[in-house]
Amino acid sequence: MNDRFDITVVGAGLTGALIAIMMARRGFSVEVIEKRPDMRKHDISAGRSINLALAERGIEALRRVGLYDEVSRYTIAMHGRQVHDLDGAQNHQPYGQAAHEIVYSVHRGLLNKTLLNAAEKAGVQLTFDQSIHSVDLEQQVLHLGDSDVDGQHAFNVLIGADGAGSRIRAAMASYRGFDVHEDLLDHGYKELHTPPDSSGEFRMEANALHIWPRGGFMMIALPNSDGSFTNTLFLANKGEPSFESIAANSNPASFLTDQFGDAVALIPDFVEQYDSNPVGLLGTVRCPQWNDGGRAVLIGDAAHAIVPFHGQGMNCGFEDCTTLDLLVDAIGPHWPQVFDEFEMMRKPNADAIATMALENYIEMRSDVADPGYLLRRQLERELERRHPNVFVPRYSMVMFHKIPYQDALSRGAKQADVLRKLTDGISTLEQVDYERAAKWVERELTPV
Ligand SMILES: Cc1cc2nc3c(=O)[nH]c(=O)nc-3n(C[C@H](O)[C@H](O)[C@H](O)COP(=O)(O)OP(=O)(O)OC[C@H]3O[C@@H](n4cnc5c(N)ncnc54)[C@H](O)[C@@H]3O)c2cc1C
Numbered sequence: 534m535n536d537r538f539d540i541t542v543v544g545a546g547l548t549g550a551l552i553a554i555m556m557a558r559r560g561f562s563v564e565v566i567e568k569r570p571d572m573r574k575h576d577i578s579a580g581r582s583i584n585l586a587l588a589e590r591g592i593e594a595l596r597r598v599g600l601y602d603e604v605s606r607y608t609i610a611m612h613g614r615q616v617h618d619l620d621g622a623q624n625h626q627p628y629g630q631a632a633h634e635i636v637y638s639v640h641r642g643l644l645n646k647t648l649l650n651a652a653e654k655a656g657v658q659l660t661f662d663q664s665i666h667s668v669d670l671e672q673q674v675l676h677l678g679d680s681d682v683d684g685q686h687a688f689n690v691l692i693g694a695d696g697a698g699s700r701i702r703a704a705m706a707s708y709r710g711f712d713v714h715e716d717l718l719d720h721g722y723k724e725l726h727t728p729p730d731s732s733g734e735f736r737m738e739a740n741a742l743h744i745w746p747r748g749g750f751m752m753i754a755l756p757n758s759d760g761s762f763t764n765t766l767f768l769a770n771k772g773e774p775s776f777e778s779i780a781a782n783s784n785p786a787s788f789l790t791d792q793f794g795d796a797v798a799l800i801p802d803f804v805e806q807y808d809s810n811p812v813g814l815l816g817t818v819r820c821p822q823w824n825d826g827g828r829a830v831l832i833g834d835a836a837h838a839i840v841p842f843h844g845q846g847m848n849c850g851f852e853d854c855t856t857l858d859l860l861v862d863a864i865g866p867h868w869p870q871v872f873d874e875f876e877m878m879r880k881p882n883a884d885a886i887a888t889m890a891l892e893n894y895i896e897m898r899s900d901v902a903d904p905g906y907l908l909r910r911q912l913e914r915e916l917e918r919r920h921p922n923v924f925v926p927r928y929s930m931v932m933f934h935k936i937p938y939q940d941a942l943s944r945g946a947k948q949a950d951v952l953r954k955l956t957d958g959i960s961t962l963e964q965v966d967y968e969r970a971a972k973w974v975e976r977e978l979t980p981v
Pocket residue numbers: 543544545546547548549566567568569581582584585586587663664665666694695696697698699700722765813832833834835841843844845846847848849850
């Protein structure tokens with residue numbers, strides 16, 4: 534037993550690297566086993582999206598391990614959504630109204646490397662190029678390589694941070710006999726790269742998340758610190774239009790120029806990029822159980838992969854790390870209790886953000902261009918101004934506050950209902966009955 538690490542983490546992605554740092558800082562001996570090569574030494578993509586929206590919950594976790602100052606050197610502030618109409622007209626929709634209500638675009642690879650360096654510095658042993666094939670939870674043994682008889686590796690306590698296709702989750706499900714629900718979205722995504730201009734400057738407004746909402750589908754673009762943007766097309770996999778129908782047409786150019794003319798005008802080789810970049814899958818993983826007594830626990834996407842439309846997958850995984858760290862601090866290494874409490878606290882919240890993330894796809898791809906939606910957004914900002922910290926838009930609760938996701942979901946549902954009632958039959962803010970609104974707020978909401 535003594536030659537085993539106190540804690541074995543599987544997966545050196547964003548969540549695995551962060552939890553390893555937190556646990557090592559608490560004095561545990563920690564190892565991380567990762568199937569891919571070390572991205573600091575090899576030119577490999579960090580996987581999936583190139584950049585990510587970093588918000589309050591993620592920032593809080595990075596602050597906790599003293600890394601936010603370093604990370605903030607390569608983030609780009611996004612103050613709101615820059616919406617591009619079909620005719621090329623643009624309008625800016627701010628995210629919040631307080632100065633700190635900013636979402637940051639962060640490069641996944643740079644962030645992951647920062648976390649790996651910090652993990653190593655904290656004394657974590659990192660092992661790369663080592664894939665976990667399966668887990669014997671009873672014997673507390675990991676099987677490395679390609680089969681159940683290959684290399685055996687004993688563990689004391691296992692943290693499964695091995696992402697949406699988690700092997701640790703699969704082992705837990707088969708050992709405990711529960712079903713995992715993996716709902717694949719019928720839409721996928723494809724990334725394109727908008728380079729900087731010849732002077733190295735951004736070709737569009739830098740401090741915004743750009744959206745081209747087109748009803749059933751959309752493109753977005755997030756800025757990178759080198760002056761480029763990463764554009765992502767979200768579209769149905771099958772049907773009309775879809776990735777399949779575009780491929781059948783053998784000419785993506787006409788679809789892209791018709792729908793996103795001003796975006797692709799900034800990408801000289803957009804046809805080549807479209808042809809060579811893969812279509813990524815999106816989905817939601819709902820796992821009924823996240824821990825196996827005191828032996829193993831799941832965190833991040835391994836426990837709760839969600840669709841990316843609220844920009845919260847990583848933020849939620851980082852909040853998992855904060856919660857686990859706080860529990861270890863409060864309870865000590867009494868793992869059965871720590872893991873039980875962790876699951877109890879986090880699972881309802883993960884379910885809530887999964888729901889909100891799916892809802893946000895409709896908001897981004899279609900509502901942002903709807904006058905009724907825009908009036909409701911204006912009204913929620915006005916109500917927030919009149920009732921600060923009591924009426925808080927749902928988007929802000931998720932992105933700029935740390936209130937539990939499940940509270941954001943339930944408060945948001947109540948608020949959406951009253952916003953609809955208050956804007957029913959009117960078209961401007963001046964027509965709103967603010968007395969009625971104030972009475973409702975007083976009756977229904979407590980401060981966040
Ligand atoms: C298109 C897209 C856009 C997104 N945008 C955002 C955003 O804006 N904001 C946000 O917060 N989130 C976003 N997300 C979600 C975010 O990417 C994930 O939530 C986050 O990467 C989860 O981190 P993780 O460490 O839990 O899992 P992962 O990042 O998947 O890391 C898992 C690690 O485990 C390793 N691994 C897997 N299997 C094994 C094995 N058998 N043995 C050993 N190692 C293994 C993998 O190689 C990987 O390094 C987005 C996701 C997508 C797809």
